[in-house]
Amino acid sequence: MxxxxxxxxxxxxxxxxxxxxxxxxxxxxxxxxxxxxxxxxxxxxxxxxxxxxxxxxxxxxxxxxxxxxxxxxxxxxxxxxxxxxxxxxxxxxxxxxxxxxxxxxxxxxxxxxxxxxxxxxxxxxxxxxxxxxxxxxxxxxxxxxxxxxxxxxxxxxxxxAGITTWSPLRHCKVGPGSRVAVVGLGGLGHMALKLAKALGAEVTLFTRSAGKEADARRLGADRIVLSADPSAMGANAGRFDLIVDTVPYVHDVNPYVPTLATDGTLVLVGYLGPLDPMLNTAPLVMNRKAVAGSLIGxxxxxxxxxxxCARHGIxxxxxxxxxxxxxxxxxxxxxxxxxxxxxxxxxxxxxxx
Missing domain, CATH: 3.90.180.10 (Medium-chain alcohol dehydrogenases, catalytic domain)
Structure with missing residues (x-):
């Protein structure tokens, strides 16, 4: 002992x-x-x-x-x-x-x-x-x-933080040609950017702050979309195969669903609890999209x-x-x-x- x-x-x-x-x-x-x-x-x-x-x-x-x-x-x-x-x-x-x-x-x-x-x-x-x-x-x-x-x-x-974001990337078979978006730039979000980029995906950060652009690009983001800008969100309709949502508190996921491609998935990895406002299932049903969750690996x-990570210096x-x-x-x-x-x-x- x-x-x-x-x-x-x-x-x-x-x-x-x-x-x-x-x-x-x-x-x-x-x-x-x-x-x-x-x-x-x-x-x-x-x-x-x-x-x-x-x-x-x-x-x-x-x-x-x-x-x-x-x-x-x-x-x-x-x-x-x-x-x-x-x-x-x-x-x-x-x-x-x-x-x-x-x-x-x-x-x-x-x-x-x-x-x-x-x-x-x-x-x-x-x-x-x-x-x-x-x-x-x-x-x-x-x-x-x-x-x-x-x-x-x-x-x-x-x-x-690493395995929490790696697991949905691997489960969704992210690789070259994949389009991945990350919601939130914190402990989980910064790892999601690094890992998705190293897997060969085109990587986008959804953020409410334009001031995060330089850091997001340093971490691997190819694109930055201001999630509070309806025109910017609309310009990304049907784009993403996977959205990794790392936000750790209750928030509205509905604005992100239209940016998913058909068969795309939004995976919650940061928040546990009821969604508020409620999830509108219509765009899920009409375009075979999914909202899912994932827990470590x-x-x-x-x-x-x-x-x-060792091979890629991450x-x-x-x-x-x-x-x-x-x-x-x-x-x-x-x-x-x-x-x-x-x-x-x-x-x-x-x-x-």
């Missing part, structure tokens, strides 16, 4: 995160112990810490964009050894038996995937604690190999994404912070005041009092 591990935890929805000492389990036969070097800061960390989704268990150690190095392995581990650079994403277990798991879609496990934090370990019933900490112990089946050449800090957000697909644009500054990062994230993802340098935990 790794005793007295230091981390930062939320103790209630109202309290700021603070130092928390806890134990990590002893290694099971197939476990990998990882010293955490970097952990990305995701919008869902904030939502969970503040109990926005109503299922928080406290104390809660957030963090599911984890990059580190292996320090110890169980006797049955064959895929990793001490010193390997590895990642841990949003899941640390699944049933492994259902139809979804059999297809490599552990994120859709019919018996509920075990999340990296705020979850329950199916073997011993303990609470899972995430990456805002010194170490983590995970089954080798849910550990990702970080390819050589990837910047370790920039790789951390790939474990959530399976382990094999996540490894595929990491390998692709990493997230990050701002490194100390763990002591996590509350300020949360507040800045709410104001969209980051380009484009905060990553915690976990060496700062050594200074935690």
């Amino acid at each position: 790794f005793s007295n591990v230091r981390g930062y935890a939320a103790f209630s929805a109202q309290q700021p995160l603070g130092l928390f000492r806890f134990d990590r389990r002893s290694l099971r036969d197939d476990d990998v112990a990882v010293e955490i070097l970097y952990c990305g800061v995701c919008h869902s960390d904030l939502h969970n810490a503040r109990n926005d989704w109503g299922n928080a268990n406290y104390p809660m150690v957030p963090g599911h964009e984890i990059i580190g190095r292996v320090v110890e392995v169980g006797p049955s581990v064959t895929r990793f050894k001490a010193g390997d650079a590895v990642g841990v994403g949003c899941m640390v277990d699944s049933c492994g038996r259902c139809a979804s798991c059999a297809r490599g879609l552990e994120q859709y496990c019919e018996n509920q995937a075990t999340y990296t934090y705020n979850g329950t370990d199916p073997q011993d019933g303990s609470t899972t604690y995430g990456g805002y900490s010194e170490r983590i112990v995970v089954s080798q089946d849910f550990v990702l190999r970080v390819p050589d050449g990837l910047d370790l800090a920039g790789a951390a957000p790939l474990l959530c 399976g382990i094999a697909e996540t490894q595929e994404m990491l390998d692709f 990493a997230a644009d990050v701002e490194r912070i100390r763990i002591q500054d996590i509350e300020q990062a949360f507040e800045r994230m709410l104001r969209s005041d980051v380009k484009y993802r905060f990553v915690i340098d976990m060496a700062s935990l050594k200074d935690a009092a």
Whole structure:
């Protein structure tokens, strides 16, 4: 057992995160112990810490964009050894038996995937604690190999923001000749631009702000469309095979549907909840268009994404912070005041009092 591990935890929805000492389990036969070097800061960390989704268990150690190095392995581990650079994403277990798991879609496990934090370990019933900490112990089946050449800090957000946008791009078979649009330029949106461009698509950013054009082009956008301009939207009617909507709050998706081509799909990856205003189904029915959703990706697909990013020199644009500054990062994230993802340098935990 790794005793007295230091981390930062939320103790209630109202309290700021603070130092928390806890134990990590002893290694099971197939476990990998990882010293955490970097952990990305995701919008869902904030939502969970503040109990926005109503299922928080406290104390809660957030963090599911984890990059580190292996320090110890169980006797049955064959895929990793001490010193390997590895990642841990949003899941640390699944049933492994259902139809979804059999297809490599552990994120859709019919018996509920075990999340990296705020979850329950199916073997011993303990609470899972995430990456805002010194170490983590995970089954080798849910550990990702970080390819050589990837910047370790920039790789951390790939474990959530990267795979969340990669999965619908791959599911919709995006490649040369595809026309892809991205709604929103934040942590998810900037990764969607980079990945779609690297896959060979023509890439468009929908934005309400003309001031984002230069950055969008730097990240891979070929075109920028001002979504508040009806004439600009009308000029793009029937254009896109896929729209990746990364906006994390309730918004009107109806203006984007006419820009889909026949058989095109708008995929929501940032917002969970009812749409307001309601979705008008008429253009869907009349032109065989779809509005869908997508949740992260399976382990094999996540490894595929990491390998692709290494080959194409893709990493997230990050701002490194100390763990002591996590509350300020949360507040800045709410104001969209980051380009484009905060990553915690976990060496700062050594200074935690």
